[in-house]
Amino acid sequence: MRDLILGTAGHIDHGKTSLIGALTGTNTDRLPEEKKRGITIELGYAFLEIGDYRIGVVDVPGHEKFVRQMLAGATGMDMVLLVIAGDDSVKQQTIEHLDILRLLDLTCGVIALTKCDLCEDSWLELVEDEIRSTVADTFLHDAPIIRTSSKTGMGIDELKQALGDAAGKVAATEVANLESAPFRMAIDRAFSIEGHGTVVTGSVSSGKLSMGDSVEVQPGSIPVRVRGIQNHDSGSEEVHRGQRAAINLGGVKLDEFGRGHELAAVGHLVPSSLLTVRIHLLSSVRKPLKDRTRVRFHVGTAELFGNVRLLGCSEIDPGKSGIAQIWLSEPAVTVWNQPFVIRLESPVMTIGGGRVLHPEAAAIKKATAADLKHVNRMDSESPDERAASAVYLLNDASFDPASFPRVAGAIDFLATYDRLKESGELVETAISQTRSVCMHRDRFELLGAQVVKTLTRLHEANPLRFNHKRNVVENEFAWLKQKELLDAVIEHLKKEKTVFANVQSVSLAGFGPKLSKGQKALLEELLKQLRAAELKPPTAAELQKSATKNKESVPELLEMAAENGDIIKVNSEYYFHAEVFDSAQEKIREAIETGGGMTMSDIRTLIDTSRKWAVPLCEYFDESGFTRREGDLRVLA
Structure with missing residues (x-):
């Protein structure tokens, strides 16, 4: 047996509920006010079995005040x-x-002409002509029109036959073959039963659910477990999929929730307040x-x-x-290609609808x-093209290939x-042995162009710098959700020799002081002064003070010379000429390799300087990984 959902539609007091009663034996008006006023205010449900098809029937309100219930x-x-x-x-x-x-993209249906026992055949022929004109450009253009009467039983058997034929057409489409997909059911009603707790009802749009399953309510990611299931009472x-369900x-x-929420397999739906869509505006607007x-905005319930x-x-x-x-x-929770309807805020009227193109772009x-x-x-009709563009539209957010469906x-x-x-x-x-980042090629190239543009601006603003601290560049891209993407792009530009980069700095090829x-x-x-001073150099402030023009x-020139390797910056105050520094470092290396660890006093004596310069030098040796302290001694690191 194939399970399907049939919904009613039509103007108020056109006999929808009575017709469903004649078809199924069920009165879908369940509220006292509905029975008193003779109109459907809330959704009603019934069950009909025709041949190989079990059909859940949803009776919707026809009054204009209750269109939101009809949409649900x-x-x-x-x-x-x-x-x-x-x-x-x-x-x-x-x-x-x-x-x-x-707008909701239904493709199949039947037209029931009710109260025909009250009308002459000639009048009904005129009505049928008007109906054909009204549905001419819709999916119901060739739907059968069945004359019926709920009071006399006229046409009920013919209507059942027509519904069975329509069910056969729907069953042959891809829409009806979603039992293997993750479970999903939009909640159209929620209530509490004493001794049982919370119960929700809805039409299962995909997958299946069994007793004891753990699922979740979205939006909200509320974990729940299935304590009981009813199908058609x-x-x-x-x-x-295709069944009406009441789930305890x-x-x-x-x-904690109600109509508008959905019951779904854990992780299947992701709430988002931003949807990318295609909108179709009705020609009657x-x-x-x-x-x-x-x-x-109406989507799901x-x-x-x-x-x-x-x-x-x-x-x-x-x-x-x-x-x-x-x-x-x-x-809201949506998926790709899900239909929706939009109505004006005021006056309240349906103006269009469409489909979700990306549910969390x-x-x-x-x-x-x-x-x-x-x-x-x-x-696109190509799933590959849609999946690739979906990644692009996520921008720099992380994604899981499992979200492609x-x-x-x-x-x-x-x-x-x-x-x-x-x-x-x-x-x-x-980016590690266990983790990688992925980006659409167009986004990757765009990010690379932004890195080049940023470095160009930094070079132009700082013409005396060979390169720029990596954290300065990273701060320019603080908006990235995944910092690793910037690292990946810089590494790619480095391989292409567009930039020079290490863990501390980044620079653009072709740019320099x-x-x-x-x-x-x-x-x-400045270089001459530092060379002559050997291991007793003046401070940066003293160098600036001694300059005549x-x-x-001076500060930028010292930084530039340090980046170029002409001098060594041991702290913010002292710079040593590179040749002098290298000679001193080699002496220390040979002395430690020959005699073992050295105290600061030993180092100071060896390189002929005073404590004033020996302290910052030894601290720099430790920080740079040349030496390591063991008590009062320094050994090679």
Whole structure:
């Protein structure tokens, strides 16, 4: 048996609930107010078995005030029963429900013409003509129109046959074959039963769930366990895709969640307040959708407020489509290609909908040509292209290939990841024996260009420096979520000989100090003074004070000479000429290798200096790893 979900749609008081009662024997009006007023306010449920198909029926409200309930009920529908009263014909709410069903991408359904016992055949023929005109450009353009009467039983058997035929068409599509996917069920109702605790209901959209399973409620990552399952009012050990389910949960309180939340396999869904989407505006809408419009966003069973940020355009005309990012008032859980509906905040009316292109993309503040290219590629028929662009749209955030089914609809995620690495579209760089970082090639190249631009600016701002401290460069990229990506890019640029880099500094190839004639003369004089002073050099301040011209350049010239290796900077105060320093260090090495450890007094005597200079020298030897202290002695490190 194949399980499917059938939903009703149509104007208020067109006989949806009565028709479901005639089909199933179940009165789906369950609230006292519903029974008193004779209208459906909340969602109602019934069960119908036709041939090889078990069909869960969701009866939705028809009143315009309850469209949000209708949208919640439409979640998980496989096919629709559009109900139109023969004595009233097509009404405004009929059209809005039909628009919503189109936006939610339903593909199959049946049209029931109700209350036909009250109408003449000639009138019904006119109504049928109007219906055909209304559905001409929709998925119901060739759907059968069945004349029925819930009172007399007219057409009920023919309607069941038509629903069975529609079920056969749906069962042949890919949508109905998601039992092997991770479990997911949008919650359309939550309540508490004394002695049992919290119960949630919904239509299972993918996967299966068994007694005792551990799942989670999202948004919120609330861990829960399955204590009981009912399917169509009967106890069950398991529920799967295409079934209506009531699930008794342990480990959670009723006030922690409700409609708009989802029950899902652990890790399957990730909440996000930012979605990248493609929006289609209904042709019946009078005005274009403008950038920054505030809307009611309906996805799954959730209704949230959101701000639309259009990408690549300032407005979307009626009947047209465009790409956008929607900033939601609260996090939602979605997957790639999931349909949604948008309604105006005021007046409340359905204006369009679309599909989620990326359920957790990074913000795009000013869309570049590359950004637009990759957003549009999320519509590609190729899972590999979608997966690659999904990584690009994450920007520099870390990702797990196991998320490809959720963010790009790429089910065979490991094979997809391997193909993208092999093609070079994804760049993976090892940062340790157990960890690597990965980035889209376009992002990697863009980050490399930003590093070059940053180093160019630093070189131009500091013309006397050969290189720049690595932490200074890293601070320029503090916005990166993964610092390792910067390391990977610098290493790549180093291999290409675009930059020179070590653990302490980074510089751009081809850049170096550009000295004036006076600065060159001053540098030569500074080196001469330090060479003559041997191991008793003047301080940096004394060197600057003794300069007759370009005094302000002395600190930068000393730093430049140290970076170039002409002098050794042992601390902020003292610089030693490199030749003098190397000679002293070699004497110390030979003395320690021959006689063992040396005290500072021994070192001072050996290199003929005083404690004033011997202390900073010995400390530098320790810090640089040349010597190591053992008590009062220094040995070779």
